Amino acid sequence: MSKILITGGAGFIGSNLTEHFLGQGHQVVVLDNFATGHRHNLEQHSNNPNFMLIEGDIRNNEDCQKAVVGIDYVLHQAALGSVPRSIKDPQTSNEVNVTGFLNMLVAARDAGVKRFIYAASSSTYGDSENLPKVEDIIGKPLSPYAITKYVNELYADIFSKTYGLETIGLRYFNVFGRRQDPNGAYAAVIPLFVKKFMNYESPVINGTGDYSRDFTYIDNVIQMNERAMTTDNNEAINTVYNTAVGDRTTLNQLVGYLKEFLTEYDAEIAKVNVIHGPNRQGDIPHSLASVDKARRLLGYEPTHVIREGLQEAVKWYWENLK
């Protein structure tokens, strides 16, 4: 059994990773400052002797050093997400996502961890119009957030080459599922729309709704983290992977699926219409990943396409938000 540090473990993806790896009998340490994460995401583990919470900030070197003691694997998820947040306050996004990331790399290197696996992002593809997205072809970043995530990859690469720290970056594509926060100004589209529909309020689509995304269910992301952690293929490390399904869905289709699944719980939701607003700054029209590299080097196979994931996510929101 291993000792795993999950930074950002109180957040959406981090809390799912925490639950998964504790379930497998590993020891899990969470480092989180609760900037966007929640204590209730971790409550279920409070009596688990294999679980430890460090309330701290990745911008603080001492907190990072404390968290990596005795750690085998780091799954670094802590960051400030959201393109609009980074447009509003690029400095804080940079401090957390770049300086905090570098602090964690240094701490992991100094503590001699076996591998540093980190949340990268599809936003690194920037203005590249190439579809499907393949790892080696990226464009220019379209937001401060995208810059921070690209810089993470550059630092990780240099740490592998210079200090021999094993790193793997997982470029997440629009992840969704249980515990993704529907509240706050920077909520992601799926939980936001689910909450709106459940309250009979019209969700607002930015633009005509024909923009498309490779929406990725959380279980596929857990699988990628696990494969990145356990691979003993030397060719598979010190690189980045698309973490996605390899299929795309337009926002209009997404709304159709959400209504279909939500009306199984409440038929009234069928009557709620959507509203269209202007396109959002920093948004690319289409995003679709090739997952060939993950298949080839990590043996990845997505278990959930969007409809299967949405069905599970909607059930979770219905049981937990209603």
Ligand SMILES: NC(=O)c1ccc[n+]([C@@H]2O[C@H](COP(=O)([O-])OP(=O)(O)OC[C@H]3O[C@@H](n4cnc5c(N)ncnc54)[C@H](O)[C@@H]3O)[C@@H](O)[C@H]2O)c1
């Ligand atoms: N959700 C997605 O679709 C998506 C897509 C691409 C990349 N990512 C990346 O995945 C990671 C996790 O995203 P998420 O959706 O779970 O977001 P989230 O906001 O739910 O989780 C982020 C966690 O990091 C913590 N955190 C923030 N700043 C911190 C700091 N200074 N010190 C310690 N902890 C801090 C937050 O409190 C929160 O618990 C992030 O790195 C994000 O950029 C997510």
